[in-house]
Amino acid sequence: MASLGTSSTLGVWAVVVSCLTLLITGATYRLYLGPLAKFPGPRLAALTSWYEFYYNYFERGRFTWKIKELHAHYGPIVRINPHELSIDDPDFLLDEVFAFKSKLDRYEGATKHFAMSDATVFTVSHDLHKLRRGPLASFFSRSMVSQSEDLIRNKVGKLCSRITGFQGTEQPIDLSLAFRCLTTDVVTQHVLSKSYGLLSTPDFSPAWFEAVRESGEFAVVGKHFPWLVPLMKDLPRWLIRRLNPKMVRYMAKSEAIQEQVAGLVDEESGTKKLQDGRETLLHHLYRSDLPPSEKTASRLSHEGIVVVGAGSETAGIAMSFSTFHLLDNPDKLSKLRNELVRALPDPEVIPEWKEVEKLPYLVGDSMSS
Numbered sequence: 001m002a003s004l005g006t007s008s009t010l011g012v013w014a015v016v017v018s019c020l021t022l023l024i025t026g027a028t029y030r031l032y033l034g035p036l037a038k039f040p041g042p043r044l045a046a047l048t049s050w051y052e053f054y055y056n057y058f059e060r061g062r063f064t065w066k067i068k069e070l071h072a073h074y075g076p077i078v079r080i081n082p083h084e085l086s087i088d089d090p091d092f093l094l095d096e097v098f099a100f101k102s103k104l105d106r107y108e109g110a111t112k113h114f115a116m117s118d119a120t121v122f123t124v125s126h127d128l129h130k131l132r133r134g135p136l137a138s139f140f141s142r143s144m145v146s147q148s149e150d151l152i153r154n155k156v157g158k159l160c161s162r163i164t165g166f167q168g169t170e171q172p173i174d175l176s177l178a179f180r181c182l183t184t185d186v187v188t189q190h191v192l193s194k195s196y197g198l199l200s201t202p203d204f205s206p207a208w209f210e211a212v213r214e215s216g217e218f219a220v221v222g223k224h225f226p227w228l229v230p231l232m233k234d235l236p237r238w239l240i241r242r243l244n245p246k247m248v249r250y251m252a253k254s255e256a257i258q259e260q261v262a263g264l265v266d267e268e269s270g271t272k273k274l275q276d277g278r279e280t281l282l283h284h285l286y287r288s289d290l291p292p293s294e295k296t297a298s299r300l301s302h303e304g305i306v307v308v309g310a311g312s313e314t315a316g317i318a319m320s321f322s323t324f325h326l327l328d329n330p331d332k333l334s335k336l337r338n339e340l341v342r343a344l345p346d347p348e349v350i351p352e353w354k355e356v357e358k359l360p361y362l363v364g365d366s367m368s369s
């Protein structure tokens, strides 16, 4: 009995000593021996990714601002975690980093947040990214997007009539939500040929956008614990509803895109033309000359889900910020208004892009500012 007790105590000590050795070796490597050890930055950030996680998770996305502070303190190149540097010098990035090595792979640690590694934007290999980017770029070419101009103008008309509906009422309008409804309806119609129809919802669907935000905020958890997001996707719906009720709606929409792709890929004789003659992004990718390994249901659905996300929050928020700054700068607002009134005298008619793109102040022509 005594010798059994002694050997199990020895076993525990062996585990403790091994763990300590690993920790000390890892810390020494990160702080003094690794290739990033010579760069300035907080020692704690060099030692552990929990530093970044603290600001991003507990301070809800504040790491970007913390990095700005670190640059002010340490200079243009700062080590922000054990594996990454931040470079706050665009000229140096272009002239030295990218020029020195034109074929750069993406840093793998920055691709795991959403468990969508088959989407172009999360592709690690430079060459694979280039291959995937080709048909994506042609789908968003000027001529392809202009085929959707009528639908965009139709949605803008819908937004205008919703805004007019608030005139003369005591009710305030949440323009940030309204703009995001517009961009979501446009991108889903253009990319999936099936608009989510959020502009028609009386309250501009705040719950949907909360779910989108939640999924964005969850990305910081996904970066730190890359195994967690795939696990979440496999959890039963009732459990997710308990853990994070808002996520359920977002996940259901993502699954609807997956189903749409599955139907598309199952067709043996190519793809069906859509009734209105416009093809979706998914059809476009499926018909492209990408190799079959790039046309799997899983990959195409990653691409679809990411592009719907990429085209909705981003552009909607840009419109909200522009509106805020215009209202905050009456001189700029009146300059823009004068330009619009002169060029487009009938406010009832939604102009065509070919007229709008000629307006120098609106499109940011530097000579007119």
Ligand code: HEM
Pocket (backbone or CB within 6 Å): 120, 121, 122, 133, 136, 187, 307, 310, 311, 312, 314, 315, 318
């Ligand atoms: C104000 C609006 C937008 C902003 C600020 C914005 C910003 C960005 C940024 C910074 C990236 C690069 C991400 C990275 O490499 O890590 C990106 C990539 C991308 N964006 Fe946007 N975006 C906007 C609108 C859109 C729209 C409307 C769409 C499509 C409907 C879109 C689709 C994409 C796609 C597909 C990529 C991936 C491209 C690639 O990896 O080669 N974006 N966007």
